[in-house]
Amino acid sequence: MNILDELEWREAINQQTDAEGLSKLLEEKSVSLYCGVDPTGDSMHVGHLIPFIMLKRFQLAGHRPVILIGGATGTIGDPSGRQSERTLQTLEQVQENVAKLTAQMKKLFMTEGDNQLRLVNNYDWIHKINVIEFLRDYGKNFSINTMLAKDIVANRLETGISFTEFSYQILQSLDYHHLFCEEDVQLQLGGSDQWGNITSGLDLIRRKEGSEAKAFGLTIPLMLKADGTKFGKTAGGAVWLDPEKTTPYEFYQFWTNTDDRDVIKYLKYFTFLDKAAIEALEEQVRTEPHKRAAQIALAEEMTRFVHGEEMLSQAKRITAALFSGDIKSLTADEIEQGFKEMPAYEASKESKNIIDWLVDIGIEPSKRQAREDIKSGAISLNGERVQEQELDVTADHAIEGKFIIVRKGKKSYSLVRLV
Structure with missing residues (x-):
């Protein structure tokens, strides 16, 4: 054509x-x-x-x-x-x-x-x-x-x-x-x-x-999402091409979160995939929407185009690590990207008991709650469940000496920066 x-x-x-x-x-x-x-x-x-x-x-x-x-x-x-x-x-x-x-x-x-x-x-x-x-x-x-x-x-x-x-x-x-x-x-x-x-x-x-x-x-045409809202905006604002304003991971996630009703339109508009490839993805949206193959293809094509192959690989590593809980596999730079929008706290590099540490930085409201959460297995540091109430948190727990990721329950993540 x-x-x-x-x-x-x-x-x-x-x-x-x-x-x-x-x-x-x-x-x-x-x-x-x-x-x-x-x-x-x-x-x-x-x-x-x-x-x-x-x-x-x-x-x-x-x-x-x-x-x-x-x-x-x-x-x-x-x-x-x-x-x-x-x-x-x-x-x-x-x-x-x-x-x-x-x-x-x-x-x-x-x-x-x-x-x-x-x-x-x-x-x-x-x-x-x-x-x-x-x-x-x-x-x-x-x-x-x-x-x-x-x-x-x-x-x-x-x-x-x-x-x-x-x-x-x-x-x-x-x-x-x-x-x-x-x-x-x-x-x-x-x-x-x-x-x-x-x-x-x-x-x-x-x-x-x-x-x-x-x-x-x-x-x-004017680009609108299926829900009638303006394309390119998120709760955090515009999705920028500058990696300092919107990280490659955030950029990748923006595209993977595309609504099923919009994804084929975006593949046609933004990617250089040919008609046969897009029609195959359209069929997958219809028959296997849970696999989100079209969204992944869109995210990969756009992140590669704007940020390059290396940054695409990094965005996919962060995504996989957060999904699997394998936080320790990430670098400090990847931690900053992946947890940029999550609650952040600061803590001293000095050694401190886990219960006092969680309360002092504000993740836990009380020592009693901290003990209960540790006892029930609800607290993890960098993807590893904490099982000892006597554990001392030190700089050795931090990724590259900078960050500790605390997970409370199944989905509540916090970024702790050691200062």
């Missing part, structure tokens, strides 16, 4: 500006296309990945992707999806974010010797335009009436929108025009909320380059 047929099968197309024209263009030649991200933060999260995964699919089909980092537009702020003005970041913070997102994009989408993928920063051309040029060469091509009718602006008219954010669509249109002229880009990809910006860019290209200019836009 061709690239558009594949995207249709993956249910990854929301709107196209000219489906027939784009299909014909893609049959005729290899095209350049782009997708952009603004550096409003120092990392992307899983929701940001969706259009860039589509960009990668085009690359695998022989087309030439361009990734745009919005070093200029990031200083302004896209109003889409927001009901209030953004707090503007300093230029220094924006540039720091640009550097981090650029490194993230290179890691995810560039391979050694890859000359197909280009990374650009719109600050490089926008900062050279003075206000008179902006108004004469670009502003003159935009109708206020048309701009007000765009959803991204219309949704803000009640609460108010500044001229700064109102002007955002002009800057993004300017990007598409620049890339059309300088990089031979003929297709822009984006989320469904970017439709207004994309069509504004196409209007600008045709006004400046003629009505016959071949340029197209394609958006992807």
Whole structure:
């Protein structure tokens, strides 16, 4: 199947500006296309990945992707999806974010010797335009009436929108025009909320380059979970691609916890597994849902793509150790990842009786309760059941001299850090 047929099968197309024209263009030649991200933060999260995964699919089909980092537009702020003005970041913070997102994009989408993928920063051309040029060469091509009718602006008219954010669509249109002229880009990809910006860019290209200019836009659907909530959010917040913000283990667990109703959709959207492989997993969801084969395949594919084979192996080791109770097999780094969201306590490295130790750090409410739990076999240290009330807890019990994992009952884990 061709690239558009594949995207249709993956249910990854929301709107196209000219489906027939784009299909014909893609049959005729290899095209350049782009997708952009603004550096409003120092990392992307899983929701940001969706259009860039589509960009990668085009690359695998022989087309030439361009990734745009919005070093200029990031200083302004896209109003889409927001009901209030953004707090503007300093230029220094924006540039720091640009550097981090650029490194993230290179890691995810560039391979050694890859000359197909280009990374650009719109600050490089926008900062050279003075206000008179902006108004004469670009502003003159935009109708206020048309701009007000765009959803991204219309949704803000009640609460108010500044001229700064109102002007955002002009800057993004300017990007598409620049890339059309300088990089031979003929297709822009984006989320469904970017439709207004994309069509504004196409209007600008045709006004400046003629009505016959071949340029197209394609958006992807808004991603919602089966329960209607926004994709990519957990109780702890966004699921980041930066391992310092969301550990590879947490990232892996996010995907393994996918609802059966969503997992095939996510396999189609996010992975590069082919139709036969995904349909086989779909059959397993139907016949053997308890094995969660589709969720495991999704978690493995995504963790490998974002964090690499080594971090995937680490995430699987942590998962297996927590399931089996073999805590001692984990390293200190793996302990920090696996128990990051669990109750944490601090204890001295000095030797202390187990009963006093449990009460002093707050895991047990009283010495009486501590004795009862030890007697009943409810207390384990690093996966080993404590059977002696006379046991002294020392630094020797700690993994790499740093951590002791206390399990109380079957499911209550606590992380004790020795200080």
